[in-house]
Amino acid sequence: MMEPDNDMKVLVVDDSLVMRRIITNHLMALGYSKILEADSGEKALQILEKEGVDLILSDWCMRGMHGIEVLRSVRKNEATRSIPFIMVTAEAQPHLMLEAIRAQVSDYVVKPFTRENLRQSIEKVLVLGQVGS
Template sequence: MKVLVVDDSLVMRRIIINHLRSLGYTHILEADSGEKALTILAQDGADLILSDWCMRGMHGIEVLRSVRNNERTRNTPFIMVTAEAQPHLILEAIRAQVSDYVVKPFTRENLRESIDKVLALGQVGG
């Protein structure tokens, strides 16, 4: 399974990637911006996307909308991993068909539960 981690913070990307590796994921791609994430998706694709919301340039919600509006990536599970916990933002992500929403700070177990949930559902907007 190919996982794309999108966050403009190198530290946060390392934390997420380390958690993913400890959970057995080995094919991990990373992007430090929304724009780079879309380029990677166009070139390499991904089976799962974990993205921050608040990034320089293109925000994670814009990445989510682009993913959902692209025929090729439309059904890719997309987990928002963010410190943005305001109810109106969570609702905005749900309306944009986010697969799940993990609020920072989080544990490896939180991440595992979210990934297991979206992969078990086998659908977006869950």
């Protein structure tokens, strides 16, 4: 098991306050303390413009801008292109998963999930992210 990097900034994007709380609580229990939250895709992009983050966990279905659009914006922007991006969603249909893969999602976690599912996904994308650096 990897030790979390306490300086790592994680952005949690979900229009559900309850789901943001669940994910934030899991992250804190896993040792992450620098957690930013956005309740919309638009707010997530504003946060990304203002400050660097090391990992993005985003819902797919949100009012306004969907998570897939956030992912595409992140990947199109030179400054954010390499940030690991985990889609945390109830959307488990194969065609949507394929769409996310084509948009270069780092990993895909299907709700409901456990803390262990989240830990494994984060470790996977961070290890893969370090391979390229």
